[in-house]
Amino acid sequence: MTAPTIALAPPTDLSPRVRSLVPEDFAKPSGREEEWRFIPNGAFAQFMEPVEGAGHVIASASAATVVSIAALQSSWLPIDRPSAIARAHVTHAVILEIPADHESTEPIHLSLSGTSGVSYEHVEIRFGRFSKATVIIEQPIESAVCGSIVVTVGDGSTATVVNVSDSNRTLESLLTWHADIGRDAHFTGTQVSLGGARLRVLPSVSYLGTGGNAQLLGVFLADEGQFMEHRLFVDHDRPNCTSNVVYKGALSGEKSHTVWVGDVLVRREATGIDTYEINRNLLLSDGARADSVPNLELETGDVASAGHASATGRFDDDQLFYLQARGIDEETARQLVVRGFFADIVSRIPDAEWQTDIMGRIGARLGVPVEIVGDDE
Amino acid sequence: MSQLVITDLHASVITDAGEREILRGVTLTLDSGCTHAIMGPNGSGKSTLAYVIAGHPKYVVTSGTITLDGQDVLAMSVDERAKAGLFLAMQYPVEVPGVSVSNFLRTSVTAVRGEAPKLRTWVKDMKTSMADLQMDPAFAERSVNEGFSGGEKKRHEILQLGLLAPKFAILDETDSGLDVDALRIVSEGVNRYREATDGGVLLITHYTRILRYIHADVVHVFVGGRIVETGGPELADVLEAEGYDRYVAATA
Ligand SMILES: Nc1ncnc2c1ncn2[C@@H]1O[C@H](COP(=O)(O)OP(=O)(O)OP(=O)(O)O)[C@@H](O)[C@H]1O
Ligand SMILES: [Mg+2]
Numbered sequence: 001m002t003a004p005t006i007a008l009a010p011p012t013d014l015s016p017r018v019r020s021l022v023p024e025d026f027a028k029p030s031g032r033e034e035e036w037r038f039i040p041n042g043a044f045a046q047f048m049e050p051v052e053g054a055g056h057v058i059a060s061a062s063a064a065t066v067v068s069i070a071a072l073q074s075s076w077l078p079i080d081r082p083s084a085i086a087r088a089h090v091t092h093a094v095i096l097e098i099p100a101d102h103e104s105t106e107p108i109h110l111s112l113s114g115t116s117g118v119s120y121e122h123v124e125i126r127f128g129r130f131s132k133a134t135v136i137i138e139q140p141i142e143s144a145v146c147g148s149i150v151v152t153v154g155d156g157s158t159a160t161v162v163n164v165s166d167s168n169r170t171l172e173s174l175l176t177w178h179a180d181i182g183r184d185a186h187f188t189g190t191q192v193s194l195g196g197a198r199l200r201v202l203p204s205v206s207y208l209g210t211g212g213n214a215q216l217l218g219v220f221l222a223d224e225g226q227f228m229e230h231r232l233f234v235d236h237d238r239p240n241c242t243s244n245v246v247y248k249g250a251l252s253g254e255k256s257h258t259v260w261v262g263d264v265l266v267r268r269e270a271t272g273i274d275t276y277e278i279n280r281n282l283l284l285s286d287g288a289r290a291d292s293v294p295n296l297e298l299e300t301g302d303v304a305s306a307g308h309a310s311a312t313g314r315f316d317d318d319q320l321f322y323l324q325a326r327g328i329d330e331e332t333a334r335q336l337v338v339r340g341f342f343a344d345i346v347s348r349i350p351d352a353e354w355q356t357d358i359m360g361r362i363g364a365r366l367g368v369p370v371e372i373v374g375d376d377e
Numbered sequence: 378m379s380q381l382v383i384t385d386l387h388a389s390v391i392t393d394a395g396e397r398e399i400l401r402g403v404t405l406t407l408d409s410g411c412t413h414a415i416m417g418p419n420g421s422g423k424s425t426l427a428y429v430i431a432g433h434p435k436y437v438v439t440s441g442t443i444t445l446d447g448q449d450v451l452a453m454s455v456d457e458r459a460k461a462g463l464f465l466a467m468q469y470p471v472e473v474p475g476v477s478v479s480n481f482l483r484t485s486v487t488a489v490r491g492e493a494p495k496l497r498t499w500v501k502d503m504k505t506s507m508a509d510l511q512m513d514p515a516f517a518e519r520s521v522n523e524g525f526s527g528g529e530k531k532r533h534e535i536l537q538l539g540l541l542a543p544k545f546a547i548l549d550e551t552d553s554g555l556d557v558d559a560l561r562i563v564s565e566g567v568n569r570y571r572e573a574t575d576g577g578v579l580l581i582t583h584y585t586r587i588l589r590y591i592h593a594d595v596v597h598v599f600v601g602g603r604i605v606e607t608g609g610p611e612l613a614d615v616l617e618a619e620g621y622d623r624y625v626a627a628t629a
Binding site for chain 1: 475
């Protein structure tokens with residue numbers, strides 16, 4: 001039996017890394033760097049050099065447009081070698097504009113696909129001032145992707161973005177996902193990681209004014225042989241903003257490995273902020289490994305509240321026993337417990353159909369799909 | 378008529394330090410329509426007996442038998458025992474975050490009855506049962522036992538008892554932590570179950586006060602992992618007055 005691995009690192013210097021449009025400005029990782037140290041040998045190698053004949057990612061949503069990258073005005077700068085390579089070689093960008101004051105009740109579904117086996121991705125979503133909308137991004141199922149999602153959250157807007165990574169199990173994907181949050185704006189970014197052979201997602205937020213609120217939520221489910229890394233960076237650079245990070249993972253099967261790193265930097269000028277981050281992992285079988293590293297660096301003590309937590313545990317035998325003692329078979333009981341574990345995140349997706357869809361995928365991944373009677377009235 | 382028969386049951390708890398024998402030869406026959414009270418001091422093994430009947434994986438049976446209408450209960454998995462008609466109301470009901478009470482109850486009732494209840498009657502049944510136990514309908518949408526008070530957890534157990542209508546119910550200190558009103562409401566729930574199903578009840582308790590609301594035909598004194606004396610309802614009054622000292626001294 002492999003013991004669960006829980007790493008708790010002391011705060012490191014989270015201050016700015018290199019940011020550049022030029023891939024050569026980033027050295028090829030050796031694997032010893034802090035941000036690459038969890039990556040399995042040889043993983044993501046295809047994204048460390050430009051790929052000859054790579055395609056690009058396009059979108060099917062009628063609301064989105066695909067533009068030539070040359071026409072794109074974007075101030076976002078890549079943060080590592082793969083994102084810089086993707087930015088330098090992607091030919092097209094997917095753009096979704098939510099006009100100012102626009103309120104959309106139905107979620108906007110952005111279904112992405114690649115034009116080639118390996119495709120570079122650049123998606124920009126702009127929420128206009130005082131707009132309110134939910135965007136569900138489905139990452140390509142049949143392409144290995146490398147690239148970025150850039151979200152601009154206009155002043156006073158309420159922006160929800162759900163990014164679903166559920167590609168074929170042979171593929172790798174590597175995404176940076178940044179949101180700039182305007183004054184008094186609310187941003188909820190939910191990452192749903194299910195598929196792929198190896199997945200690395202780097203969500204980050206920074207603030208453009210005071211009063212911004214960021215919710216970074218995530219669910220991930222890794223099974224046999226899957227590697228998933230979620231590495232978050234919350235850059236509190238303005239006063240009186242809030243951030244709340246909740247990531248929940250479940251692991252099953254031999255050699256499933258997940259990594260969660262939550263870096264929260266509270267800069268000197270970010271007084272009065274409120275931040276909390278937590279990662280919880282549920283180990284469903286032996287031979288799974290979950291690394292969990294919350295880092296909170298405070299440059300000012302003048303904050304409303306700042307905290308972090310991390311917990312990795314096994315199936316609770318008493319929960320299973322309780323359900324089984326009510327006639328529920330073990331398989332269904334396990335499903336109920338795991339679905340319950342994820343429910344508080346999934347239930348925050350502001351659309352019932354998508355909640356059901358995501359829960360269904362989670363259920364289907366947990367072994368033989370069992371029909372579970374719902375709460376329907 | 379059903380019968381639950383426990384014969385010379387020995388069982389141990391599995392701990393990190395090894396196995397430790399708790400049950401030392403329990404013998405008991407319970408018929409449907411009958412209520413037996415089991416009374417005994419702290420740590421005497423009452424909950425262990427309840428868990429062993431329900432099949433908790435933390436305990437191993439080292440010898441003895443349990444049969445339900447002649448069927449070998451010990452050979453059944455936990456859920457099979459529930460489907461066969463055994464129900465355990467737990468002393469400390471478990472919290473299951475993210476699983477709503479209504480989803481849990483329907484999944485459970487569907488499993489035990491072998492078919493999903495008709496939606497319309499189901500919703501009505503659940504509402505009526507909750508009202509009978511003076512449970513706010515809002516509980517249906519809350520996570521199972523999460524954040525419930527001690528009394529609310531016990532009502533939720535009795536709600537399940539009514540909906541699952543088992544052949545035999547083992548109630549492990551269902552009365553503890555209840556104020557007088559709640560005790561009366563919960564007891565009425567147990568009595569409704571007995572009338573509706575002619576079920577048998579094994580009532581584990583410390584105190585005689587619940588026996589004022591739920592009539593017990595037989596009272597067992599449980600000390601040191603076995604039944605040391607059996608009598609009628611009057612035995613409970615003797616225990617109330619004298620405590621367990623006499624028995625504890627005898628077995629020590
Ligand atoms: N998981 C366990 N690990 C170690 N010892 C245990 C465990 N479970 C039960 N025991 C021990 O077994 C004995 C019987 O416990 P049990 O809970 O069955 O008693 P009880 O009669 O129900 O007590 P109470 O009246 O306090 O509910 C006690 O000494 C208890 O400490
Ligand atoms: Mg007990």
